[in-house]
Amino acid sequence: MYPATSKRLFICILAGLMLLTLPSLARAADTLQITDMTGRKVSVPLNPSRIVCLGPGCLRLIVYLKAQDKVVGIEAFEKRFPGGRPYYYATPALGKLPAITPGGVPAINNLPDLEGVLKVRPQVVFATYLQKAKADQLQSLLNIPVVVLSYGPFASFDKVVLDSILLAGRILGKDQRAQEVVKRLEGWQADLGRRGQEAKRHAGAYVGGIGFKGTHGLESTDPNYLPLRWVGAKNLAATQGKTGHLMLDKEQLLGLNPEYVFVDGGGLALVAADYDKKPEFYKNLRAFQEGKVYLLHPFNWYTTNLGTALADSYAIGKILEPEAFQDVNPAAKADEIYVFLVGKPVYATMAKRYGPLGSTPSFLKKAAK
Incomplete structure (x- = not known):
């Protein structure tokens, strides 16, 4: 449960300040209407320049799309346990980004550190293993579009991961790269x-x-x-x-x-x-x-x-x-x-x-x- 009234007020103020400093979703001239992997209808800015990734494997898909330069913060888990993940080995600059939330298995389908996410001022939040209701809640609290991607069942190669790559590529202006990856x-x-x-x-x-x-x-x-x-x-x-x-x-x-x-x-x-x-x-x-x-x-x-x-x-x-x-x-x-x-x-x-x-x-x- 995300805590007390004072903390919620702080988050709302921080989110409001963000709207003054970023090309917000509400005012963006170029927006895209998409359906994410949970079936949610989300309006996102087209080709955003500032994004974050939450949940297992989310950051990996962004690296596959060669869009890691758009990432402005990563989960602390990515920094603490870098071994065995080729996408992290290949992109050491990601380790220098601020840690925005703990991440890891305990964070699956739970709210991240909202303050940490807001501080890096993302235009879009990508997430994996986040259920529809929780994604709606997170989007409402942050006032930032939340797009859920998916790998399908654990340890699988479900077609949904290919659909996720194509969806993220469409949002990030990486359509051609996404098609090449698939x-x-x-x-x-x-x-x-x-x-x-x-x-x-x-x-x-x-x-x-x-x-x-x-x-x-x-x-x-x-x-x-x-x-x-x-x-x-x-x-x-x-x-x-x-x-x-x-x-x-x-x-x-x-x-x-x-x-x-x-x-x-x-x-x-x-x-x-x-x-x-x-x-x-x-x-x-x-x-x-x-x-x-x-x-x-x-x-x-x-x-x-x-x-x-x-x-x-x-x-x-x-x-x-x-x-x-x-x-x-x-x-x-x-x-x-x-x-x-x-x-x-x-x-x-x-x-x-x-x-x-x-x-x-x-x-x-x-x-x-």
Whole structure:
């Protein structure tokens, strides 16, 4: 609940002063009527020069559009936990902007620090994971247009994220760039699908160590793991008859006994620590016996890092079906994707933090010595 009368009065005064110093929505000559991802009708200034982004993944989409120069403040969460997010690696200037609100998972569908937002005088507020009623409330309190974008369900590649890119591009005067981003994202996904169709059917695979509201060990998995699905791989977690994030127990994992195991870099430290404590369990898994355990980079970090998910999928394809992916160098492909989406080749930074994509995890290399 946002507090007392005096604080509300201060916010109203601050909002009023903002109207005197900015080309306000009410007086702007060039406005655009849009429908955001919640179905709200919002009137926004066309091609605003000052924006802020609230919620998981919101800032990422603006970087994809090459509109980060319009951002005037960011969530404190973005500054405190920059690792593993290529869009932040590629745009270090964002870290010098003022922190306007805490952000992070606890802030989802909650009001931000209204004073912090108003102080940077945005013309448009973009937000993700904000329900319709809350978005209306926020817009009313700020007297600034609030546009809700969406990624769809957690850890997914829902068409709604493409619609969000097109919508934000339309508002920001980045229509052509938005269309290019959508075309390339769909193109990479189609390429992965074609290679998967050409490839022979392969044995089942399992991905563990997936982050979900924190880090987890090998038992943490996803029956609908995007990079496996894009290459047509058989995800053994899908045989459990459940959807969404899944926590298996060790007996279930032994029952699956996958030929290939992929470890999400976000949970790598926990998997390594558990391996040191219970090596006999891991040595009973076929993939560990045969040396078919590989590292992936985490893409579920402040919601879906689309570029990393695509890079992971190419690395998986190269491992499972080398003939169909013989022309693919996973590191080079990752940088091709990153350069287009975020403007810089940041694969080396990701690899320094988590290890080379598709490599044998470091804890297994040490155990083999």
